[in-house]
Amino acid sequence: MFAIYGHQNAARLAFYGLYALQHRGQQSAGIVTAGQGDGFAFKKGMGLVSEVFHEDDFSRLPGHIACGHVGYASAGSYRDIQPFSIRYNDQFFTLTMTGGILNGPSLRRRLEKEGSIFQTDSDSELIMHLLARHMHQGLEQGLISALNLLRGAYCLLLMTNDSLIAARDPRGFRPLCLGRMEDAYILASETCALDLMDAVYLREVEPGEILFVNRQGLRSLKPFTPLKHAHCIFEFVYFARPDSNVFGQNVYLARKRQGEILAEENRTVTAKFAMSFPDSGTYAALGYSAARGIPFEMGIIRNHYVGRTFIQPSPDIRDFQIKIKLNPVRELVRGQEVIVVDDSIVRGTTIKARVQSLRRAGAAKIKALIASPPCRHACYYGVDFLGRGELMAGSHTVEETMRLLDLDDLRYLSAGGLLRSVRAEKNADFCLACFDNNYPLPPEEERD
Ligand code: SF4
Incomplete structure (x- = not known):
């Protein structure tokens, strides 16, 4: 995940950021931009970042805010490719996330019973529905109320026409860092994305923190009850790039x-x-x-020159x-x-x-x-x-x-x-559940 607020080349920088983060997902890539007029522009596709985006895409992705994702589109469906965008009450929202929501299936069933219609299987769409239901409280409180319903691991980036919002679950399972490049703010899954564009690493988005970035600058909220952290130790084994710092190391x-x-x-x-x-x-x-x-x-x-597309050999x-x-x-x-x-x-x-x-x-x-x-x-x-x-x-x-x-x-x-x-x-602040069966958030209680 990568997002940038306040740069005239936001889409191009998002492209570079996703390029650096390619190891976190190779099946799909998408960038959505905003901040110029009322609408959004987007480009998404199946494949590597270099396969999805081409030079002439950047002129069609205007705006000083951009949000991007590389991932594994479930079942290879185009509709599941993040970022996920909706129009609600004449406002555009785009959301991208990583993690897993344990009570996602039960929340989804409840919403469907109450009349919600889902287009995808993604947790991003679920969170958008929850947010829309709480928007009468305003964006800030509505987001807090929506996130309060989630049980699981998430890092999310939410983009509107004039702001960028980052949130991390209170246990801090997955990494998310904040950087600065000239007057622009950057949010990325790993610091290697900042290095590529000579951005300065500021800090991690803290577990349980919601960070608002807009014309007024940065504003941090910590509305959730603090919980024992559970950083994914597998990031240090396999996921993260070795040149990155995650969880401060x-x-x-x-x-x-x-x-x-x-x-x-x-x-x-x-x-x-x-x-x-x-x-x-x-x-x-x-x-x-x-x-x-x-x-x-x-x-x-x-x-080092093996692409994904080569002629399959004979058996x-x-x-x-x-x-x-x-x-x-x-x-x-x-x-x-x-x-x-x-x-x-x-x-x-x-x-x-x-x-x-x-x-x-x-x-x-x-x-x-x-x-x-x-x-x-x-x-x-x-x-x-x-x-x-x-x-x-x-x-x-x-x-x-x-x-x-x-x-x-x-x-x-x-x-x-x-x-x-x-x-x-x-008993440190790490999750080792796939190794030791000690789940920080027990699946039995939350999963259907
Ligand atoms: S340590 Fe294992 S179980 Fe825990 S978040 Fe990482 S991959 Fe998942």
Whole structure:
């Protein structure tokens, strides 16, 4: 998510911002602009940011306010692509959000019983309905009342013709930061989007905070009862870019510490060298290698020029999707015992194909060190790929996983080790629910 208020090139900057945030969603992209006249302009589409937007789009996206999103449009439907815009009482509103609303289905059913008609499955549309129902209280109080009904994780950006509003749930599950560029204010999921345009990082939007940005400047409200924070620790394992700071910490350094702690926790594992499956495991592998004094090698090389659209190969070319991206250095791995450091195992399909490619290249022994604990439980806070029943560690023991992945050894970072990597202790302000089943907001109570 990215938004900017108060810049004449708002749409173009939103494009750059989304470009920097592309790793947070690759199926769809959208930008809506406002602030010139009464209306909104928008462009959305399925695909990467570079595929959806073209130079001539920017002249059709006027206005000094822009709001954009990259995401996973559910079921690949154009209507589900964010940002989501509505017209209500002669006013335009555009909303984009990340997260997951646990009581979304029951709220939606209640509204439908009362006559609301939904066009999409998105939580953004649900929030718009709730806001419209409370607009008689005015925008500020109406938004507070609408957000008060939500149980879950959300970061949202709401745009009107003359203002930009950001809100973060009281537990602060997902990151959202505030930056400044000349006279403009920027809101973004990660700080890497600010760096790209030389914007200055000001601070995080705080958990439970609603931030109003308009011609008068910034105004902060904290209308909700403070709750224990539950920042998503998976941001430090996989989601966030390593050059970003999230929840006040640098991701690269946290990942390196994960590798160092893996080394501490697994002193008996030995091999000729340590390597990673680039890029995800590389930062932890560097930390591991330095801490153990085992050399780090680029045992597998990544092709950086793989687009999404290439001619599908004939079925006789096995594992083409994996092979076109990553290719082992045969002369390096042949006949060797290797340690592979990876960030996490979710479904297990990607690591399995990569291990097979190392086997074909002649690796004698493959020992996997995973820089996070076994991921056994679903995420209800907006991470769809951590779904129930799809997680390798959810239905297999470590020994079974080892056999299924054809590994000679498999070790995971402990939950305590993961917390230490973000300089936190037990009961710190982090969510580890997909690892430890300790849900900050229990799904049983909220989900239908
Ligand atoms: S359950 Fe896992 S992925 Fe979801 S918010 Fe918690 S730590 Fe993050």
